Amino acid sequence: MSRLPLVCFLALASACAPSEEGKDPRPDEDDSAVVTEDDQDGDGALAADDCDDADADIHPGATEHCNGVDEDCDGVADDDAADATTWYIDYDADGYGVDGAFTATGCAATPGFVGNADDCDDEDAGISPDGVETCDGVDQDCDGTIDDDPVDGALWFEDADADGYGDPGSSVRACERVDGYTENAEDTDDADPSVPGVLFGDWTTLGNGPTHTGYFPGYVGEARLAPLWSLEVDGIVNPILAVGADVYVTVGLYFGEGFALSLDAATGDQQWRYDLPEANSVNPATWYDDKLYFQRGNHSGDTHLWCLDAAEGDVLWRSPHSAQWEHYYAPTIADGKVWVNGGSYGGLYGFDADDGDELFFTNLAQYDEWTPAYDDGVVYAWVAGTFSAHDPSTGVLLWELELGWDWHGYDMDTAPVIAGGIAYVAGSLGLHAVDLETESLLWSVEGDASGVPTVANGIVYVIVDGAVEAYGATDGEYRRIFIGDDDFLHQPIATDDMLIVASSADTYVFDIATGERVDQVEGGGWVSVARGRLYVATESSEIRAFAWAR
Numbered sequence: 001m002s003r004l005p006l007v008c009f010l011a012l013a014s015a016c017a018p019s020e021e022g023k024d025p026r027p028d029e030d031d032s033a034v035v036t037e038d039d040q041d042g043d044g045a046l047a048a049d050d051c052d053d054a055d056a057d058i059h060p061g062a063t064e065h066c067n068g069v070d071e072d073c074d075g076v077a078d079d080d081a082a083d084a085t086t087w088y089i090d091y092d093a094d095g096y097g098v099d100g101a102f103t104a105t106g107c108a109a110t111p112g113f114v115g116n117a118d119d120c121d122d123e124d125a126g127i128s129p130d131g132v133e134t135c136d137g138v139d140q141d142c143d144g145t146i147d148d149d150p151v152d153g154a155l156w157f158e159d160a161d162a163d164g165y166g167d168p169g170s171s172v173r174a175c176e177r178v179d180g181y182t183e184n185a186e187d188t189d190d191a192d193p194s195v196p197g198v199l200f201g202d203w204t205t206l207g208n209g210p211t212h213t214g215y216f217p218g219y220v221g222e223a224r225l226a227p228l229w230s231l232e233v234d235g236i237v238n239p240i241l242a243v244g245a246d247v248y249v250t251v252g253l254y255f256g257e258g259f260a261l262s263l264d265a266a267t268g269d270q271q272w273r274y275d276l277p278e279a280n281s282v283n284p285a286t287w288y289d290d291k292l293y294f295q296r297g298n299h300s301g302d303t304h305l306w307c308l309d310a311a312e313g314d315v316l317w318r319s320p321h322s323a324q325w326e327h328y329y330a331p332t333i334a335d336g337k338v339w340v341n342g343g344s345y346g347g348l349y350g351f352d353a354d355d356g357d358e359l360f361f362t363n364l365a366q367y368d369e370w371t372p373a374y375d376d377g378v379v380y381a382w383v384a385g386t387f388s389a390h391d392p393s394t395g396v397l398l399w400e401l402e403l404g405w406d407w408h409g410y411d412m413d414t415a416p417v418i419a420g421g422i423a424y425v426a427g428s429l430g431l432h433a434v435d436l437e438t439e440s441l442l443w444s445v446e447g448d449a450s451g452v453p454t455v456a457n458g459i460v461y462v463i464v465d466g467a468v469e470a471y472g473a474t475d476g477e478y479r480r481i482f483i484g485d486d487d488f489l490h491q492p493i494a495t496d497d498m499l500i501v502a503s504s505a506d507t508y509v510f511d512i513a514t515g516e517r518v519d520q521v522e523g524g525g526w527v528s529v530a531r532g533r534l535y536v537a538t539e540s541s542e543i544r545a546f547a548w549a550r
Contacts, residue, residue, distance in 0.1 A: 236252045322344045343363065346368075463501075
């Protein structure tokens with residue numbers, strides 16, 4: 001037996017042994033799909049079975065997507081797509097489906113189906129996320145809340161400082177009042193409860209009270225007037241009253257049939273009307289204790305003080321008094337008593353406000369178109385140059401003061417004004433201030449004064465020769481003048497920052513501090529202010545309402 005040399009054996013063993021670390025010395029091979037003539041895209045599907053052998057994402061068993069391509073080579077594109085949409089049946093065809101009913105899955109919508117399940121009532125096309133909420137107890141916009149932000153709801157304004165006045169810049173619409181909100185938007189500073197809104201309050205009679213001051217607390221500020229509504233009437237429009245959401249006015253027609261009206265303050269819509277028998281005059285009214293008081297004037301025997309229920313317009317009572325074809329100012333009412341001008345030859349009447357029983361009659365000079373003032377238990381009259389004080393229950397004269405008179409007819413067209421223990425009266429000889437404690441003349445200013453003076457914040461305003469002049473209330477010192485395009489009429493209204501006064505054609509708003517004219521609207525006559533609105537009883541038989549807006 002022959003043997004190989006040891007050296008040769010070792011050489012052979014070395015040649016047959018594995019390479020370093022046991023690795024195969026041959027180059028690494030690619031583990032990816034092998035591209036062959038039968039599988040050009042290397043997706044593992046033979047060309048005979050592949051419907052697109054140039055795209056490795058298309059082959060039998062591939063995942064379908066909504067792209068219009070038959071990716072799994074079953075002859076149908078987009079079937080059982082991974083990104084298919086669930087479609088919900090839309091019974092009422094309002095564009096919104098409902099869950100829990102019939103559904104379909106696919107890339108395109110099935111007729112009668114939509115891609116959402118947001119409807120909360122699929123049997124009513126008016127109920128959907130696009131629905132409009134109304135005050136009917138139904139969730140019409142499917143937001144889970146009933147009657148929220150209803151189109152027919154009232155607008156409520158945030159009252160952050162809880163002072164009863166709302167912020168015009170923050171509001172919600174709701175069927176009922178929302179906690180922390182109020183119905184008015186008249187607050188000028190909703191962070192400070194001491195600062196109220198634009199002229200919030202009511203207007204109830206001449207000068208807005210039995211003292212007839214014409215002062216209306218509040219600030220206009222930067223707010224300006226915008227038309228709200230207007231109403232034409234057949235007759236002479238008397239000064240307008242505004243209480244809460246209601247407006248009241250009496251309308252007369254010379255020897256015609258007048259009437260009393262109640263209107264909606266926001267819209268001017270009629271709420272009730274009471275027609276009166278033909279008369280010489282139907283005169284201005286006063287609102288007191290939910291009742292409306294006014295005089296209808298003819299001759300004696302057919303002249304009455306009327307009392308209507310303010311809510312419904314029903315007659316509560318009417319009391320006769322003597323007269324001689326006069327015209328009157330609004331009744332003065334306080335402490336359950338009514339005082340009016342009357343009498344065949346002039347005088348002062350007193351009546352019980354509850355039942356109309358006559359309390360007294362006292363003779364005064366025969367002039368009409370005036371009304372007394374009442375303050376601190378005394379009734380005051382200003383007739384033909386005589387200022388007189390009377391007991392409110394009996395009419396007994398307490399004292400009087402002669403101030404002089406220049407006759408210009410039998411119409412006074414004015415009334416006394418009481419403020420701070422001083423009475424202010426206007427006449428053709430000037431403006432007079434009477435100290436009620438000393439029963440003497442405090443001061444006078446000469447000039448042809450007309451209308452009813454106005455007193456506010458230590459200043460008295462009076463129309464003199466067609467312009468408004470301002471004087472110190474206690475010293476009579478001249479302060480400034482307010483001039484319009486035409487002569488002013490009747491009585492100005494003073495707020496804490498503005499003076500409101502009208503001519504026969506226009507109504508003006510002046511800055512009290514500077515006398516600057518800051519606003520002017522068409523329509524002049526008697527002016528009234530209430531709850532952020534201005535009312536004008538025009539000389540052209542029209543009622544005009546304006547709203548202050550910032």
